[in-house]
Amino acid sequence: xxxxxxxxxxxxxxxxxxxxxxxxxxxxxxxxxxxxxxxxxxxxxxxxxxxxxxxxxxxxxxxxxxxxxxxxxxxxxxxxxxxxxxxxxxxxxxxxxxxxxxxxxxxxxxxxxxxxxxxxxxxxxxxxxxxxxxxxxxxxxxxxxxxxxxxxxxxxxxxxxxxxxxxxxxxx
Numbered sequence: 001x002x003x004x005x006x007x008x009x010x011x012x013x014x015x016x017x018x019x020x021x022x023x024x025x026x027x028x029x030x031x032x033x034x035x036x037x038x039x040x041x042x043x044x045x046x047x048x049x050x051x052x053x054x055x056x057x058x059x060x061x062x063x064x065x066x067x068x069x070x071x072x073x074x075x076x077x078x079x080x081x082x083x084x085x086x087x088x089x090x091x092x093x094x095x096x097x098x099x100x101x102x103x104x105x106x107x108x109x110x111x112x113x114x115x116x117x118x119x120x121x122x123x124x125x126x127x128x129x130x131x132x133x134x135x136x137x138x139x140x141x142x143x144x145x146x147x148x149x150x151x152x153x154x155x156x157x158x159x160x161x162x163x164x165x166x167x168x169x170x171x172x
Contacts, residue, residue: 013084016158020086024073024154025066031146032065033058039138042125069147072100086158094151101143109135 036058040046045057076096082089110133112118121127127134 013087016087017085020154020158021073023157024150025070027150027153028069028146029062029066031150032069032142033062035142035146036061036065039142042122042136042138044120044122046122065142065146068101068104068143069097069150072097072104072147075100086154090155090158091151094147094155098144098147098151101147102140105139105143106130106135109139 040054040058045054049057073093076093077085079096080089080093082093085093110130113120113135114133121134121136126137128137128140129135
């Protein structure tokens with residue numbers, strides 16, 4: 001009976017993990033999409049490209065943001081060896097994922113602005129000087145604000161879900 005209950009618990013935890021990851025990615029996609037739309041005027045593409053090209057850029061960047069979010073999350077879970085996230089080490093995993101996102105974004109901005117010259121900042125882009133390079137403040141802030149809000153919402157949803165499980169388990 002105990003082994004059967006552990007298997008049920010493990011199964012519920014896997015479902016919880018997949019649901020949390022799906023929710024994390026969906027909320028991340030929505031948040032990054034909104035951010036990309038509002039920060040687009042801070043890049044020169046806003047002045048130089050057609051509406052169709054701007055839409056492609058927004059979609060392209062949002063997909064990239066979701067890939068970064070997924071990678072940051074998986075690396076963070078791996079680094080913390082959190083086999084039962086989101087029920088264990090929630091904030092450690094979350095803060096590490098945010099840190100990874102910010103660091104990667106800083107590297108990507110530097111690489112794409114200075115090395116590949118894939119994009120340029122408009123004069124309206126606030127910049128932050130790191131090691132002699134001006135990096136856009138908006139994309140760096142994006143990787144603090146969007147994942148931060150996503151993790152707060154996800155944590156709240158996880159708490160509500162845990163309370164529901166406790167109430168259902170009381171009748172056993």
